Amino acid sequence: MAISKIKPRHASEGKTIAQILKDRLDYNENPDKTRDGLLVKTYQCNADTAWKEFTVSKQIYTSITGRTRKPKEDVISYLLIQSFKSGEITPEDATELGYQLAMEFTEGQHQFVVATHTDRHHIHCHIEFNSTTLDCTHKFNNYKDTYRTIRKISDRLCAEHGLSVISEPKEKGQHYAEWAHERRGTSWKAALKNTIDRVLPTVRTFDDFLAAMRREGYEVRQDGKYLKFRAVGAGQERYTRAKTLGADYTEEALRERVGKPPIRAKHRTGRTADPAKINLIVDIQSRLRGRGPGYERWLKVHNLKEAAKTLTYLTEHGITEYAALEKLAAEQIAKRDAAVTTIRQYEQRMERIADLRTHIVNYAKTRDIYLQYRKLPAAKKAAFASAHEDELMLHRAAKQAFEEYGEKKLPAIKDLQAEYKELLGKKRVAYAEYRPLKQQAQELENVKKNVDSLLQIDAAQQEREAEKSRSEQSQAR
CATH class of the missing domain: 3.30.930.30 (BirA Bifunctional Protein; domain 2)
Incomplete structure (x- = not known):
């Protein structure tokens, strides 16, 4: 914060x-x-x-x-x-x-x-x-x-x-209470989505749905074109517009979903997960149920909530094999890193432009002082240089920068400003594209790290059990 x-x-x-x-x-x-x-x-x-x-x-x-x-x-x-x-x-x-x-x-x-x-x-x-x-x-x-x-x-x-x-309460965006609840895994929006997904398949009409939501403790409002919900009993102060939960939660979409099964989680490619191929998920679930000393140590470090989040992510994204998880994480990290490289290239060029523009301006503004200094007799130069130390310093720095630039003809200020403005626009677009890439890469890195940790513990535990079995058999002989 x-x-x-x-x-x-x-x-x-x-x-x-x-x-x-x-x-x-x-x-x-x-x-x-x-x-x-x-x-x-x-x-x-x-x-x-x-x-x-x-x-x-x-x-x-x-x-x-x-x-x-x-x-x-x-x-x-x-x-x-x-x-x-x-x-x-x-x-x-x-x-x-x-x-x-x-x-x-x-x-x-x-x-x-x-x-x-x-x-x-x-x-x-x-x-x-x-x-x-x-x-x-x-x-x-x-x-x-x-x-x-x-x-x-x-x-x-x-x-x-x-x-x-943390945004201030009067600001648009995330309310402090919403931020705090989300950090604890109980955000208003997340809770509302879960309740809607649970209630919709059980009702026959849209009015039945609204009535059921009221029984769940939500205050419902339909003013104008917005459908809103507020969890009064839980202390929610502001209404949540249904459409802000996603495309599947607009009023039109909710009317279409009445009485239908819950939305099935899809893979990033858009394909629905095949229940017959959920090997990785079932494997991890069965291992967690078996527990043991290794898992108890893992849960102390990562906690059960983290394990549940990992399983939820794998299920929602239809990731059924470790190789698919590994490939998806590598691809997402590569996209994120490529976006970072692009942004840095824009920033480096912008700094170069700003630096050159400054020296061009400084050179023009201090040129007369420098010419006066050059024309003075040697006996007067020291006093003049002392009185105009700052201007002469800027002028010399500008000349040195021009020599390092390596071009005989310097660009015009207006051309540099136009290029800088264009690069700034590109950088903002690149940042907008980078943010979701970073979040997705981070999620996948965390999931893969948790899966790796679980699998390593399982392998180590199996090896210990095998060693114990061999030892017991040897003693029996």
Whole structure:
């Protein structure tokens, strides 16, 4: 579970912008809190000089736009804090997650520094991003519901990385009570689906079905086009729309299912499982019934609920042979890994574009200063360089980047922005495709791990029994 918030940093009457930024970034990057700086990651700036680079961007912004604000109104940077549940994530993974949050939220338009702190019982990231954009033409617009956008991105990233997510009660999405019940295996939706599946085959008409659901403790509402249920006696506060349970639970589908047998579980290919071939499932069930010391140890580690989940998964997906399980898991993992590779390729190119775009802008904005420096006599260069240290540093960094780029002609800013926008769109689509692939791969990995564990215990137990039998026969002779 990650909690995120945003805080604007304002200029001050008593301090320069550079002093404020240095103080804040020094605190964020405190080596005692960040394992000597190992948990610091930056975008389009250097950890040691980020405060200088942020400051120079504001000077360029003023020279380009001519805009200035009073210190109390001028926001020079923003702090995002992302806090994680204790024991749920490593500091290294938290740093990567904070970087992804900052990159997606700023869309690569702002410099930022991610510093993960480990000095408290819970890991948390300090993400400081420059209010001025990379091209120094405008500043970040902190709109009314910015924090909602941050939380939405953060929650999605946490879900993608297997971390728990809790939405606030007033938000659309999963209610806290629903989340808690689901963690215990008793979610409202799961319970409702089970009740519907049990009741439908026993009734003759749709009205009989609704009446039976009321006897089961559900309050039923049909307002407009939605059929809703609420487990009043169990403490459910909000109604659940039937259609949110899946295509087989819309009102039309429920009317069709009245009086019919329960829906049979299907394999991923769409084929119904053949009862005559449920070898693996029957085998595991029979072994669990037999129990023994090996299974008792296994159940202490994995618990009976985990075993039941494994059997349910195999049954619902029609997986009847170990080879089929092994093949399906390998295929799903390969799909997940391919999706990750695609996303990383997009991210690497986006970082490259953002880096080049920054250097092009910096080069253009500092070119006049550099030319002035070149034309000065040697006796005056030292003083001029000292007064314009930041601008000259950015100019030299830009020239070095152009040399490393390796192309004689640099691309236009508008072309880079268009490519970046296109890649961002592709990355979002790829992430949407990746999330279910990751979940499916994780499910299959867990099922296979449990099956492997059970089979290993059985093999070991059979070997011990055989050895015991041989020993007894030897003694009898």
